[in-house]
Amino acid sequence: MPFPDELGAGVAVVGYNPDWPGEFEHLAARLHAALGDRALAIDHIGSTSVPGLAAKNCIDAQVRVAALSPELIDLLESSGFRCRPEPWNHTEVTNGQQYEKLVFAPAVGERATNVHLRVTDQPNARFALLFRDYLRADPTARTAWGAFKQRLAQSVPDLADYGQIKAPATKILMTSAEHWATQTNWTPT
Template sequence: MSDDQLDDPSLAEVLVHGPRPVWVTLREYDPSWPLRFEARAEQLREVLGERATLVEHIGSTAVPGLAAKPTVDIVVGIEDPDDEAAYLPDLEAAGYDLRVREPQHRCLRTGEPDEPVNLHCYPPGHPEVRKYLLFRDRLRSDPADRQLYESAKRVLADREWADMNYYAEAKQPVIDAILARAGWPRDQRWLTAEGGSVG
């Protein structure tokens, strides 16, 4: 998301609570992150049942050895995220707060401040889901790209951003380059709001 998009009045229609200043701090990789994912994944499967056609750990906390914000990112496959009545009340009852509403994408948050989780709901075959998994798997398997991404994040960390989307946008050139090496077409960028580029 570009600065122009962030300043656009229509942003209020996407970011449910509006832009929020955030201080970005990285932590060294913590082996408890996958355990936190597993606990949340089990909860999501119980809450959503067959409506959750996919539950995957994505973002930097899903990459062993990679420093990250201590926020566990999860993508859940929901056949029609725009049909909020079919799943959103159950997620809200489980403590998730809707933060982003975009066509075919909802982002929710829970666990603040101690064990934050971003939950991205997409149709299971959505291109963003494929990108999340491709990017995660590339970082897991390629030490050079993992180090490149961590270095880029360290340059951008330890400061406040007007909104998480500014931080995500600042990482975008490195993400695009890594995705291209992993086989994703360069002209298809990661465009989702708040956490579109996770980790």
């Protein structure tokens, strides 16, 4: 659930913006400054990380860490990020298994972002990278996924409802992504 300052007119999926990679780099530098070597990797994930893909104008970053800890929360909160309190922002299910994560919002008034902290060798961290790399590699899937999200946002502007409807479609997309990963011997970088 968004913080009150993040509530807007509803879900808007826009065409790809070539400024998104640079905005991610700015965010990554802030995260690195806050976390130092506790951040094993900082990845641009989600739809804004895929050139040519329509997306919500919200930069998603994944910070891969050795373990989740209260210290990480303190470090990010002291840098202005806000830990999202909802239970679904603390655990997620990937391939039928539940994994811990933490999700942070930006400070009030800053650019829309979601910062996902995940343990580096867990399947949920791999999932985010596979989603990105598959859509970067397959133009047909990328175009279809973008069109689906745009139609969904026009029909279902409420963010919670949008997410609930998109979740099962994401599972279908990721079945194709796993097939692609096997065919290409893809591994996370």
